[in-house]
Amino acid sequence: MNRMTTAVAAVAVSIFAAGAAGAQGTVTVYCGVDENWCRGMVTAFTKATGIKTEMTRQSAGEIYARLRAEKDNPRGDIWWGGTGDPHLQAAEEGLTEEYKSPTLPKLTTWAQKQAERSKYRTVGIYMGALGYGYNTEELARKKMAAPACWADLIKPEYKGEVQMADPNSSGTAWTTLATLVQLMGEEPAFTFLKKLHANINEYTKAGAAPAQAAGRGETLVGIAFQHDVIDVAKKGNPVAVVSPCEGTGFEIGSQSLIKGAKHPEEARKFYEFGLSVEAQSIAPQFGSYQFPSNSAVPVPKEAPDLSKVKLIDYDFATYGSSATRTRLLGRWTAEVKSLPR
Numbered sequence: 001m002n003r004m005t006t007a008v009a010a011v012a013v014s015i016f017a018a019g020a021a022g023a024q025g026t027v028t029v030y031c032g033v034d035e036n037w038c039r040g041m042v043t044a045f046t047k048a049t050g051i052k053t054e055m056t057r058q059s060a061g062e063i064y065a066r067l068r069a070e071k072d073n074p075r076g077d078i079w080w081g082g083t084g085d086p087h088l089q090a091a092e093e094g095l096t097e098e099y100k101s102p103t104l105p106k107l108t109t110w111a112q113k114q115a116e117r118s119k120y121r122t123v124g125i126y127m128g129a130l131g132y133g134y135n136t137e138e139l140a141r142k143k144m145a146a147p148a149c150w151a152d153l154i155k156p157e158y159k160g161e162v163q164m165a166d167p168n169s170s171g172t173a174w175t176t177l178a179t180l181v182q183l184m185g186e187e188p189a190f191t192f193l194k195k196l197h198a199n200i201n202e203y204t205k206a207g208a209a210p211a212q213a214a215g216r217g218e219t220l221v222g223i224a225f226q227h228d229v230i231d232v233a234k235k236g237n238p239v240a241v242v243s244p245c246e247g248t249g250f251e252i253g254s255q256s257l258i259k260g261a262k263h264p265e266e267a268r269k270f271y272e273f274g275l276s277v278e279a280q281s282i283a284p285q286f287g288s289y290q291f292p293s294n295s296a297v298p299v300p301k302e303a304p305d306l307s308k309v310k311l312i313d314y315d316f317a318t319y320g321s322s323a324t325r326t327r328l329l330g331r332w333t334a335e336v337k338s339l340p341r
Contacts, residue, residue, distance in 0.1 A: 026052045027266035028075065030067075032060045032082020032171065033253070034208060034231075037286040041080065044282060045273050051266050059206050060086045060171030067095045067258060074260045077267035080274055083171025083207075084114055084124060084252035085178065088320025091121035096256040099268065103275040103294070111293035114252045117317060122256040125274055126283070126290035129309050130175055130248045133214045133229030134221045137238040142220070149245040150180070153221060154195040161220035162199045163210040166337070168329055171251065172207025176223055177332060178319040179249030182312055193336045200341065215239050225251065226304045231287035234302060247310040253290060 027045075031038035035057050042053040058066065060082030067079065067090050079087065079096070090096050098120045104112055111124030134147060144157060153162050165173035180189040201219055204210055210222030211229045215237030222229070229241040255274050261267050273279050280292040289302040318324055 025263060025266045026054060027263050027270050028054045028077045028261075029056070029270060030063045030076040030079045030258075031055050031057045032063055032079065033057075034228075034286065034288060037283060037288045038081070040282055040286045041274070041279065044279065045270055048273065048278075049269060051269065053270075059165075059169050061167070061169045061174060062205075064090055068093070071095055071259070074258050074262070076258050077261040077263045078255065078257055078270050080255045080270065081125065081253055083175055084122065084254040084316065085174055085320045085325070086171055087122040087254040087256050088114075088118050088316060089322045089325055090256060091118040092320070092322050095259055096121040097259050097261075097264075099257050099271065101272060101275060103272060106295055107275065107293045108291075108295055110252055114254055114316070117320070118256075122254045123271075123275070124252040124293045125255050125280070126253040126288075126292055127250060128225045128227045128253065128290040129243065129250045129304055129306065129311060130172070130179055130224075131226040131229065131241060131243050131304075131309075132221055132223040133211050133226075133232065133239045133241050135214050135217050135219075135238055136240050138217055138220050144220075146240070147221065147242060150183070150192070151246070153223075154192060154199060158199045158221065160199065160201045162196065162223070163202050163204065163213050163219040163221065164196075164200060164223035165207045165210060166203040166205065167332060169205045170207040172225055172228075173203075173223075174319075174325070174329075175225075175249050175251050177328060179312065179314070181328065182249065182315060182319075183247055190331065190335060193332065194339060197336050197339050198341055203337065211239070225290075226309075227289040227302075230289050230302050230304065234287065241304065243304065243309040245310070247312045249312055249314050252316070 038057045042055045064086035100120050114124035167173035167177045208228040211224035211232050213219045214222035215232035233239045277296045280294050280297040284300040289300040
């Protein structure tokens with residue numbers, strides 16, 4: 001890849017390089033982050049270990065659905081990245097393998113807790129805060145006040161101006177749905193979502209797509225993780241990031257070993273690689289500015305200042321359960337998405 005830098009190449013001489021000579025095998029990775037980061041990770045892993053890598057990029061909800069569909073004959077070996085709630089739901093259903101990494105003590109508390117609550121069937125690899133971005137040029141052209149809260153997005157002047165992903169496919173949008181329910185209570189949240197629906201111009205498949213659309217001026221507001229909005233702004237687009245005034249949720253991006261994988265040894269090597277300093281340090285090279293789970297990895301300077309973000313006490317146990325997911329997605333699809341706009 002032309003974006004691969006010397007920092008990525010340096011991974012190849014990491015602790016994994018010792019076993020690279022003559023290494024054989026293949027690992028199939030289901031990747032839930034941005035395509036560029038996915039490709040950067042698998043390229044670096046192959047250089048470091050000599051293990052061939054096959055990669056499929058999908059949103060977290062899509063990968064979760066894929067694991068359920070393939071449970072009797074898994075085609076993937078490891079699920080790397082994507083919001084942690086679907087990883088927890090897959091763990092609850094026995095779709096992923098228990099594994100206690102020797103790297104666990106080197107991880108942040110939130111990453112270790114993710115492993116504990118899943119009975120060690122998943123682990124945190126990064127953390128990111130939810131929010132939204134707006135196009136500053138479009139806002140000025142339309143002579144609108146800058147939005148600062150969730151409540152601003154349901155105002156009449158935002159009709160047709162807001163974009164978010166579909167929570168059935170997108171981990172980002174599931175986090176949005178779960179965040180609003182926790183912030184407001186379920187009934188007020190669904191009242192809000194119905195009003196928001198009237199202002200939505202499109203429900204995208206991928207969670208980062210609304211931020212990218214805001215950068216291109218195709219929508220005024222895009223609901224997304226703040227690091228995705230920051231990436232769009234870093235590329236020279238007129239986009240400002242918002243941490244909603246009422247408070248907001250966050251993700252613990254995770255990785256999981258797929259139960260019944262055909263290449264379990266190679267999958268565990270990729271799992272360990274994903275927790276290493278070397279691998280987590282390359283994320284900013286690909287416009288990914290989340291908070292890394294390995295405590296020895298510096299936080300990207302571009303990451304949002306969490307002292308200025310009002311994070312809720314996100315209930316991962318409840319919103320990482322299959323029953324809650326099924327019920328809330330069914331309700332959202334029937335009561336919100338089906339409404340006319």
